[in-house]
Amino acid sequence: MGKVLKIVGGLIGLVVVLIIAAVLVIPMVVDPNDYKQEIISQTKSATGRDLKIDGDIGLSIFPWLGVEINGLHLSNAKGFGDTPFAEVRHLQVRVNLIPLIFTQSLEIDKVKLAGLKLNLAKNSQGVSNWDDMTGGQSEEALTSAESAGEGPADTTAGGGLQGLSIGGVAISDAHIVWDDQSTGEHFEVKQLLLETGAMAPGRAVDMRLALGLDRAQPALRSEFDLRGRLMADPAQGSFSMEALEVLLKVSGEGLPKAGVKAKLSADLYFNQAQDLLEVKNLLLSSEDLRLSGAINGQAISSAPRFDGQLKLAQFSPRNWMQKFELPLPQTADPSVLGKLAMALVFETQPQRIDLKNFEMQLDESQIKGNFTLIDPASPAYRFHLDLDKIDVDRYLPPAVDKPEKKPVASSKDSGDKPLFPVELLRNLKLDGTLRVGSIKANNIQAEAIKVVIKSKGGQLHIDQQVGRFYNGQLKGVLDLNVKGKQPTLKIKQSASKIQAGPLVKDLTGQDRFDGVGGFSANLSSRGQTLTQLKRGLNGNLKMEFLNGAVKGVNLAKMLRDAKARLSGKKPANSVEPEQTDFSELTASAVIRNGLLTNKDLLAKSPFLRVNGSGRVDLVGESLDYVVRPVIVSTTKGQGGEGLDDLKGIPVPVHLKGPWSKLDWNIDLGKVLAESQKAKLKETLNKKLDGQLKDKLPGGLQDKLKGGLKGLF
Incomplete structure (x- = not known):
């Protein structure tokens, strides 16, 4: 046994000596810069592109096996000019050999990439400047090769790595250009920065992504800065981003000089195994505008369903637009758009969107209700809304005194313009109810209003009732059918017990009529323009x-x-x-x-x-x-x-x-003549009935009266 231990110890010592020798000897006898020409040749053979290496190539052996390259330039495809396809000022990648040898764990040092310039382009024929490097292999061919066993190796099989950790990623001063001559689009990503801490399964890592994005048409400049704490656990199939913070600033054509700024913060959680998404502490802010909420998602990859709530805190749209130098709408009342707040609960499915408990305040008006969208591909809308009060005239453009113009004869005027959006109405599926407590529009006032709107298959039906309309009632039905070649219109309207004086005064601005009463109308017509509708109007x-x-x-x-x-x-004076x-x-x-x-x-x-x-x-x-x-x-x-x-x-x-x-x-002269005839006739009749009554023979008196009738 002792001999065995001595032999093993000797082998280990020999390995250590060999490793130390390699670490000391290889850098002295091997210069990676001697292989520049070989690398350039192999690149030319593989891609058909010219590679240029301006800087030195550095090589480290132990304990970090790594390479460092400086000053790379890869030429562009033919027909895309002399600008390089890609440039890299500095690249460094290193792997720790000790855990790789002894524990089969892959430990990569921080990957550093600086000064990347990438020019992506597509010509007017739709050919991109990287097509030549894909070898012309189609997506179908790649899929076929993989299915035949020629694809990537199965990294999940036994004998693989026991662990993976990366010391971080540091990408700085990157510049990416996208120029599409086939569509005219041109984008540039400038000053791209990506920084992360050390990354390992189950461990949180701080990260930052920042960039500037320029667009040519319209000319816009966007500045994007994302920060957060990222955690990924491949074994559990989970991903999270806590303390996420995104800053966005957009400036350019159509926007104020200072630009528009917004900030988004949230906590994100995603579990791939359970197919769940959760967004907590969501907050979108832009100056005084603050939108908060929470979102939950299920079956994200198959049949995504979301639910949550959103709340827009009260703010002044007018002040917000002024801060960003955005154009304000011209309104008759300059104080409107002073208050806006909103809250809602939502549920979404692949074929349905529900907005529940919807509440919105606009200035002094409040609206509540529900809204449903069914099948976005062929949308059907349902809603039930309650509006307490609104003065529409406050939001209309202010009245402008215009000099009177003499009418100009024209064969084609506003009466020939199409009135109905036929295609929209043919596809519109709508079922809704709107209740309004009180409204003022075009100076006309109404209260206790209920409007029911239904539309399907090109048939629009509107049923409206006004409970209080100038102390009376107003109700009516409108039916519009656009299924045929020409739209057909039917209107039934009635009013009762209306105070006509205030109505006419509000309508015309003049006190011209008074009285209490009503009217009824039953009308129908056919046509697409006002002139056609007038010409086809029938009813009573x-x-x-x-x-x-x-x-x-x-x-x-x-x-x-x-x-x-x-x-x-001379006409007499009168005080009537x-x-x-x-x-x-x-x-x-x-x-x-x-x-x-x-x-x-x-x-x-x-x-x-x-x-x-x-x-x-x-x-x-x-x-x-x-x-x-x-x-x-x-x-x-x-x-x-x-x-x-x-x-x-x-x-x-x-x-x-x-x-x-x-x-x-x-013709007052004719009237007076008729008056004198009437008087003369009356006088003669009196004489016949009085003075001559007893002096005329029987029957003659009646004959004279008959003759006077013929005379007068």
């Missing part, structure tokens, strides 16, 4: 208003003044209000192919009965209408005195012409 309208007034027009005063001028007299009162105003109309016909306009007042009839050409935007006021009383109400001789005589007012230049006239 009805309206009824009570106890009101048409303001700005005193019809009685107009008649008295016209009569005075016709008689050569400029309005025409009515106790009842009713009308109905029929629309056929864009032509509206009304035959039963009726307005009643204490002294007037007004009838009207005529036509409105909606396509030509012109009017041909006759209003016939009849004086029924001159002793009371607005009639006053001075119109006794017109009592019971219709006074036709003819309105005719385009809407933009409407003309009207009253």
Whole structure:
């Protein structure tokens, strides 16, 4: 036994002596720089490229077997210019021989790479400047070779390494260019930096990745800096990144000079075996903007499902945009966009996205509800939203006083522009409900609103109800069908007990009408443009208003003044209000192919009965209408005195012409002539019934009355 131990000890001593001799002798007798030309030749033979080595090649043997190379230049492919494909200023890789020999563990020292320059390019024909180095072997060929046993060796088989550790990675001052002539894209990664601490399975390592990214079109500059503590455990199939912090700054075309900055922080956990992902302590911030939350993921590699919550802390979008010198929208109220906050819970599946408990505050408005997206490839949307109040007018552009322009005749105007996004509507699948407590839009106010929207197969249905609309109610249904060659539109609308005065004032800005009543409309049309819809419009309208007034027009005063001028007299001064009162105003109309016909306009007042009839050409935007006021009383109400001789005589007012230049006239002379005839007829009838009653033979009196009828 003693001899055996002596023999083993001697062998070990011999090995040690040989190793020491190799460490001392090899560096003295072997100069790796003598092999530069051999390396260059082998590179040329393998790649067809020219390799240039400007610096020295360093070699270390024990205990670290390593190589150090300086000043490498690899030429570009043919047709891609003289710029080198790759350059390396300094490269160092070392392996510790002691654990490799005695424990079969691979321990690599920190890998250092400095001054890398890599020029990647693709020409206009789609050929890249590295295709020649792949040997032309297709992906299918590689897959076939691997399946035939010619692929990479199975590193999981027995007899492999017992452990792997890397002292870290240090990549500095790297520059990568991507120039794609086939698409016009050009990117440059500048000042790339990658630093890590020592890496080993089950042990956390600090790391940092920083770079600058330049894009040509549009001209943008991005600065990216990532830091965190990385842990990877291949045996457990787990990966984590704790204290992750990402800084991003983007500047360039369309952005402020100072750029836009953002910061992301989180803790990431991924388990490959369980196919789980967890994101904790998520925080995205940019000045006053702070978005926080958490995300959980399951079946990440097969059928990914995510759930979590997000919260946007209250901030001022207006101030945030001003800090970044971003253009602010022009709004009628400069104080809007002062507050914004949001919170939601989400769940996602491969074919479904659910936003639950959605809450958002915008200035003084709050909206709550749920939203669902089904099958993103052929999306269907469902939603239920509740909005407490909003003044839309505050967010619209401010009103601008524009000088009046004379209308210019044109055969092609806004009436010929398409109105409906047909393709979008044909593919739109929508089922939602919107409730609004109160809204103001275009100065019109409404409360207690419910809108139900459904769309499928090119058919859009909107059902809306307004519980409080100027002290009344408003409801209606709109159906739009775009399945055929031309869209078809149907509208049913009705209103009841509406205070017309405030409505007209809010709508026009002028106090022109008063009264309580309502209207109904049942309309249909066909077409894609406004002109087509007008031309194809059919249906009927009805309206009824009570106890009101048409303001700005005193019809009685107009008649008295016209009569005075016709008689050569000066119109009398009057303190009467400029309005025409009515106790009842009713009308109905029929629309056929864009032509509206009304035959039963009726307005009643204490002294007037007004009838009207005529036509409105909606396509030509012109009017041909006759209003016939009849004086029924001159002793009371607005009639006053001075119109006794017109009592019971219709006074036709003819309105005719385009809407933009409407003309009207009253043939008062003819009216007065009719009035005198009526008076003469009345006088003769009285005489026949009075003074001549007993003086005429029997039957002659009745014959004279009949003759007077024919005369008058």
